[in-house]
Structures are given as structure tokens and as C-alpha cells.
Amino acid sequence: MAPTFTNSNGCPITPDAFATQRVGKHGPLLLQDFNLIDSLSHFDRERIPERVVHAKGSGAYGYFEVTDDITDVCGAGFLDTVGKKTKTFTRFSTVGGEAGSPDSARDPRGFATKLYTEEGNLDLVYNNTPVFFIRDPSKFPHFIHTQKRNPQTHLKDANMFWDYLVSNPESVHQVSILFSDRGTPASYREMNGYSGHTYKWSNKKGEWFYVQVHFISDQGIKNLTNEEAGKLAGSNPDFAQEDLFKNIKAGNFPSWTCYIQTMTQEQAKQAPFSVFDLTKVWSHKDYPMRRFGKLVLNENPKNYFAEVEQAAFAPSHTVPYMEPSADPVLQSRLFSYNDTHRHRLGVNYTQIPVNCPITGVFNPHMRDGAMTVNGNLGSHPNYLASDQPVEFKQFSLQEDQEVWEGAACPFHWVAGDAEFEQASKLYEVLGRYPNQQRNLAHNVAVHVAAADAPIQDRVFEYFSKVSPKLGQAIQKETLELSPRK
Numbered sequence: 001m002a003p004t005f006t007n008s009n010g011c012p013i014t015p016d017a018f019a020t021q022r023v024g025k026h027g028p029l030l031l032q033d034f035n036l037i038d039s040l041s042h043f044d045r046e047r048i049p050e051r052v053v054h055a056k057g058s059g060a061y062g063y064f065e066v067t068d069d070i071t072d073v074c075g076a077g078f079l080d081t082v083g084k085k086t087k088t089f090t091r092f093s094t095v096g097g098e099a100g101s102p103d104s105a106r107d108p109r110g111f112a113t114k115l116y117t118e119e120g121n122l123d124l125v126y127n128n129t130p131v132f133f134i135r136d137p138s139k140f141p142h143f144i145h146t147q148k149r150n151p152q153t154h155l156k157d158a159n160m161f162w163d164y165l166v167s168n169p170e171s172v173h174q175v176s177i178l179f180s181d182r183g184t185p186a187s188y189r190e191m192n193g194y195s196g197h198t199y200k201w202s203n204k205k206g207e208w209f210y211v212q213v214h215f216i217s218d219q220g221i222k223n224l225t226n227e228e229a230g231k232l233a234g235s236n237p238d239f240a241q242e243d244l245f246k247n248i249k250a251g252n253f254p255s256w257t258c259y260i261q262t263m264t265q266e267q268a269k270q271a272p273f274s275v276f277d278l279t280k281v282w283s284h285k286d287y288p289m290r291r292f293g294k295l296v297l298n299e300n301p302k303n304y305f306a307e308v309e310q311a312a313f314a315p316s317h318t319v320p321y322m323e324p325s326a327d328p329v330l331q332s333r334l335f336s337y338n339d340t341h342r343h344r345l346g347v348n349y350t351q352i353p354v355n356c357p358i359t360g361v362f363n364p365h366m367r368d369g370a371m372t373v374n375g376n377l378g379s380h381p382n383y384l385a386s387d388q389p390v391e392f393k394q395f396s397l398q399e400d401q402e403v404w405e406g407a408a409c410p411f412h413w414v415a416g417d418a419e420f421e422q423a424s425k426l427y428e429v430l431g432r433y434p435n436q437q438r439n440l441a442h443n444v445a446v447h448v449a450a451a452d453a454p455i456q457d458r459v460f461e462y463f464s465k466v467s468p469k470l471g472q473a474i475q476k477e478t479l480e481l482s483p484r485k
């Protein structure tokens with residue numbers, strides 16, 4: 001039977017959806033026409049604040065399955081048995097563009113997965129690149145502004161884009177990945193996901209490890225050339241959303257094989273870089289990849305706004321035996337993501353079905369607030385009352401795991417020319433494949449050609465420190481595209 005058409009109050013609207021109350025047949029409208037006011041005022045409020053970053057995204061449900069035992073590394077419940085499956089929701093995104101921007105933008109891709117575990121939600125808020133542009137979180141708003149629009153012209157601005165990057169050379173590793181062909185993935189299915197940050201996992205004996213996580217695409221890596229990406233931006237700006245939705249609908253479920261790299265505290269002390277430095281990867285040779293699971297996406301959301309736009313991921317949403325490390329960018333993300341959700345969705349955002357833990361939530365002091373829709377714990381006391389005992393689960397103790405001491409002091413982490421070492425290694429990796437080094441130079445040149453000459457010169461110098469050959473190739477093509485007078 002067809003549903004009865006009603007206003008938001010449930011009252012049937014009669015005689016049809018478009019009849020408005022007015023004086024006579026052609027006179028002015030009446031303020032008493034609640035149905036019209038109800039409809040227009042709801043329409044006026046359809047938009048919630050767009051995410052400042054990661055605004056354009058696509059999502060799908062799926063599951064995580066344990067394929068190999070890693071209980072010697074991590075005691076989390078969802079990992080305790082090989083074959084165990086946990087429901088997931090994953091959201092992919094571009095970073096810098098607005099909600100309507102093209103999916104083919106040269107930009108890192110967000111790769112965030114929520115696991116609805118029996119110990120609460122675990123959010124893996126990853127990217128498709130293993131490193132990032134910064135390691136001092138105070139730089140984040142500055143950096144992001146330079147990749148967005150000029151405050152006066154409201155245009156993307158090659159001068160501020162490159163001025164920031166060359167002034168902050170810790171960005172060079174990520175910039176080199178971004179301007180390689182991996183900067184324009186052919187779909188969300190055909191790219192990897194990386195934790196980027198180091199995390200700290202412990203087993204049930206209390207032994208602990210620094211961990212990096214890699215989700216390697218079972219579809220293989222496929223990328224667009226700069227020119228293909230540019231064309232798609234005009235002909236099908238939503239191609240990645242279309243690709244994901246249609247493949248899942250057709251039963252062609254994308255999957256990723258999940259690996260960890262681990263380091264003990266002693267190994268971390270010996271490593272040639274800090275494990276808390278988000279601009280560095282851990283060499284595969286020195287810290288081998290160990291398989292532990294599979295992520296499969298097999299169900300499209302029923303409603304984009306309810307499930308994808310309102311999905312709220314945060315690195316602070318974690319489970320027992322999985323902790324953040326002291327990586328300063330991760331530490332600041334522990335604050336910033338939840339803060340954004342409170343701004344966009346309200347203080348009760350975890351009550352929205354896509355964000356709601358399957359465990360149930362019991363914290364009787366956290367009550368009320370806008371949009372309380374879960375019964376608000378009824379008549380239960382709104383504090384820890386002495387006659388209402390609660391249970392506290394005990395997990396292995398972390399007291400002796402990492403001990404920090406020192407004066408509270410301002411610290412800006414500057415590393416000098418060591419910044420360029422891993423970007424140089426990447427350039428060597430690109431040399432193993434046809435055209436990859438050439439494409440990196442080309443992709444930078446077509447972008448930096450729009451910048452002023454002094455900025456271009458600094459970009460040539462910046463990439464020359466990765467490889468003199470790369471710097472020269474960029475300079476040659478840039479000057480052909482934007483000849484100096």
C-alpha cells in the first residue's frame with residue numbers, strides 16, 4: 001500500500017502536495033498554512049556544515065575478517081579468533097575540495113573504516129598515502145588553507161600552494177607521492193590504505209609494540225594520468241562514487257588485505273628516524289609486513305546523507321589493547337575529529353545509527369543535549385550513584401609501557417636535509433616502472449607553471465634535493481610551459 005503523504009507532524013496533507021492556503025484563488029498566502037511553512041523551513045535547513053577537509057566522499061558497509069592470528073601483538077576482542085568477522089562502514093574521500101568537487105582531483109584520499117566491535121567502535125582513520133605533509137599539528141590549518149582558495153580571488157592559487165610546501169620541506173615525501181601517478185587513483189577500489197601514524201598495540205600479557213597498518217588493494221593499484229584526471233573532472237566529476245556504488249551493486253565486492261609492521265621500543269630507539277614522525281615510512285625490508293585480515297565492502301548505504309554524510313570517524317574511537325602513539329599529529333587528531341563532529345552533527349552524534357556502537361552505551365553522567373533520541377537512560381540516576389553498582393572491565397596495565405618526563409616547553413620539530421632521504425628513495429622506486437619518474441616531473445611542471453617565477457625557482461631547488469635529475473626535468477618542462485620574458 002502506498003504511504004499516506006503527511007507533514008512532518010504526521011498529519012495527512014489534503015487535497016494534494018501543492019495546494020497552498022491563500023485568500024481567494026489568486027490572493028496572498030496565509031501564515032496559518034503550516035504545511036507550506038513546514039516544507040520551506042525544512043528545505044532551508046537541509047545543509048549541515050560541510051567537513052573543512054574530506055568534504056567529498058563515498059561510503060559502503062562491509063566486514064573485516066581475521067585471516068591470521070596476531071594475538072601475540074594485540075589483545076583486541078575482534079582479533080581474537082581466525083575467521084571472526086566484524087561489521088564495518090568505510091568512507092573514502094578527497095581532502096581539499098568542497099562537497100561538489102571532482103573525484104579525480106590530485107589530492108590524497110581519505111580511507112576511514114569504522115568497525116562495530118563487541119568492545120565499542122574502532123575507527124581506523126587512514127589515507128591512501130603512507131605519510132603526510134606535516135609533523136607539527138599547529139601547521140595543519142596553515143597548510144590546508146594554502147591548498148584551498150585564495151581569500152580574495154576565491155581561486156586555487158599555485159603561488160600559495162607551492163610557497164607553503166617549499167617553505168616546509170618535511171612535506172616533500174608526501175608531495176612526491178601526491179604528484180606521482182598515485183596522486184590520481186583510478187577508483188577508490190584501486191588504491192591502498194595506510195595508518196600513516198604509528199599506533200601502540202599490546203597483547204594480553206602486557207607486551208606492547210609500535211604498529212603501522214597497511215590495507216593493500218586486492219584489485220591492484222590503478223591510476224589516472226594527469227590528463228585523464230583533468231578530462232574526468234569535466235565529463236564525470238563523480239566517477240569514483242559511481243564506480244564504488246555500481247561495483248558493489250553488481251556484486252563485484254572490493255577487498256583489501258590487511259598487514260601490520262611492528263617495532264619494539266628498543267627497535268624504535270635504533271631506527272634511523274622517529275616513529276612519531278608522520279613524514280616517514282618503515283622500510284619493508286627492515287620491518288616486514290605481516291598479514292592479519294581482510295576488509296570487504298559488500299553493501300551500499302540506503303541513504304547517502306543519513307549514512308555517508310553523517311558518518312563520524314575519529315582516531316580517538318578505539319578499543320582495549322589499541323592505543324595512540326605520541327605522534328603529535330595523531331595526538332591533535334584525537335581532539336580535532338570529535339570536535340568537528342560536535343560542530344557538524346551535535347553533541348549526541350554517536351546516537352546517529354551509522355555511528356552507534358552495537359555494544360550499547362552506558363555512561364549515566366553523559367545525558368541530555370541537542371537531539372537526544374535514545375531514551376536518555378530513562379530514570380537511571382545521572383551520576384554514579386552508590387546504590388547502582390557498575391562493572392569496570394580490567395585490561396592489561398599500561399603503567400610501565402612508556403614513561404615520559406621533561407619540562408613543558410614549546411618545540412618545533414625541524415630536521416633539515418634529512419627530510420629528502422625517503423623522497424629520494426621513492427624516486428628510485430618510481431624508476432623501476434616505465435614513465436613513472438617522467439610523470440612525476442610532468443605532473444609537477446603543469447601545476448607549478450601557474451606560479452610566479454620566484455616560487456618556481458624555489459620548487460626546482462626543492463625537487464633537486466630529491467634528485468638533481470628530477471629538479472632539472474621539472475625546470476625544463478615548466479619553462480617550456482611558462483617561458484620567462
Ligand code: NDP
Pocket residue numbers: 130177180182192214216281282283284285422423425426429430436
Ligand atoms: P621497498 O622497495 O621495499 O618498497 C617500495 C614500496 O613502494 C612498494 O612496496 C610499494 O608499497 C611502494 N610503491 C611502489 N610503486 C609505487 C609508486 N609508483 N608510487 C608510490 N609508491 C610505490 O622499499 P621501502 O620499504 O624501503 O620504501 C621505499 C620507498 O617506497 C619509501 O621511501 C616510500 O616513499 C615508498 N613506500 C614505502 C612504503 C612502506 O611502507 N615502506 C609504502 C608505500 C610507499 P605498497 O606495497 O604499499 O604499494
